[in-house]
Amino acid sequence: MKELLSSTLAGLGQGSVYALLALGFVIIYKSMRVISFAQPALMLAGAVLVSYLVGPFGFIIAVILGVVGIALLGLGLERTVIRPMVGKPVFVVAIITLGIDIALRVVINGFIGTDVRQVGDPWGFSRVSLLGVTVQERYIAMFLTTAVVITVLFAFFKYTRLGLATRAASYDQETALAQGISVSTVFAMAWAIAGGLAAIAGTFVATGVGVDQQLWIIALKALPAIILGGLDSLGGAVVGGLTIGVVESLIATYQSDFAPWLGDNFSVVSPYVVMLLVLLVKPYGLFGTKEVERV
């Protein structure tokens, strides 16, 4: 029982990182109808930036600066590379984001080198006992931080003028323009938010284990998360991310006992298996918007 609980808690921690990444994908998708494959590079950039800033500034300030920095990077990418492509086929834009991802990662790898860089987080691998269940502190930190970030984000979309404008523009751009909403501001903001979220996620992924050149692969697990939750649902991205995290963690804990014939490290691919199963049953994901229609 304790093993189950601690595995679930670890999964929730890891899953909240996937949720942050998935939110970045969904926010860009909702505003531009494009899946941005540049998220992995932005995540890696965030982790690396924090690893450089942590020396002079300390962890907390380094994370804040890192988030601002990567948000600006996202903003810059949108302004320079994506903006001229607005109106072009979605597929073209998606491929361009793939190009951004590769190019950016090559540059970042130069800053990582062959070593593993540390983000200098206060948690490392130290553990804490919660009601008798042992769990790594960093997972608790991930979960709590994500909860705060998500609450702020949802409040932003629900209550602020700009958040409302974003939702309006994602539903119907021309009508939003006719209300005086600047759609280009909405696009830019979506990229900035996605960048900031990726930076937080990158930092948390690197807690304990550090940053190496392969860290970006973790960001791909956000894809099963968003497909699980439905591409255009913010809530779905969060639920999808947490689900993927928990499933992965539970399989890592129990698979060797119950299904050893699957071989080692089956947990690594388990998110994609979950994604396939969900797509078979619900092709639009669990929370994909059903169209609002009068009958």
Place this chain on the structure above:
Amino acid sequence: MLAVRNLEVVYNDVILVLRGVSLDVADGKIVALLGANGAGKTTLLRAISGLLDVHDGEVTKGSVTLDGEPIHRHNPAKIVRLGVKQVLEGRRIFAELSVDENLRTGAHTNAKHVRENLDRVYSLFPVLKERHKGTAGYLSGGEQQMLAMGRALMSNPRYLLLDEPSLGLAPLLVQQVRDLIVEINKQGTTVLLVEQNATMALSVAEHGYVMETGKIVMDRPAKELLDDSDIREFYLGLGAEGTAKSFRDVKHYKRRKRWLS
């Protein structure tokens, strides 16, 4: 005054849709713009409100001026701030948002006076107040049209460009919309009304323009248009009753030629 002078609009660099259109919308008036499908009425509205870009259209000649200042190079947000707002054809409400949120998007450029404008819109459209928390997509067609108009009024515009507000509404609702347009105008908003329903439009407008294939072909006070025999026949469906009809009369295009030449 909102004035359009010799406006030429081209779509996709090749399709000439407006061919030298001139039109005046004097402050405080209701001006009707009539015309068959494809005459260029909606394009004219887009040119005024800056929405041509979305459709790959471009003003190639002429100008749109607001109190003498050209506005046709401005982006839509700037034009809305200057007080010119278009209600798009076909309602185009944000179906997934609530009625309240729809109205608040309309106040995007005028965030300071949301409360007053919300009160004003709700007093104009009491139906919306009853359902202010409901999802906009579930409103009836008439309610959606009112929501679209109310949303436009949320920034308290000087000029309201209405694109076919009677589209797809039952006759009684058309009357209601007409009365609301008069009421909105009384409260100080100038209205440019684009309509297929010429009877409705001319009954409230003071001045009317008739467009055909990208040109203004008639420009008269609404009363004169209502009495014009061509308008009566082509737009109001009121032929000269009791007179013998020959096939020659049925050939509309021959008589249309009179004003196209």
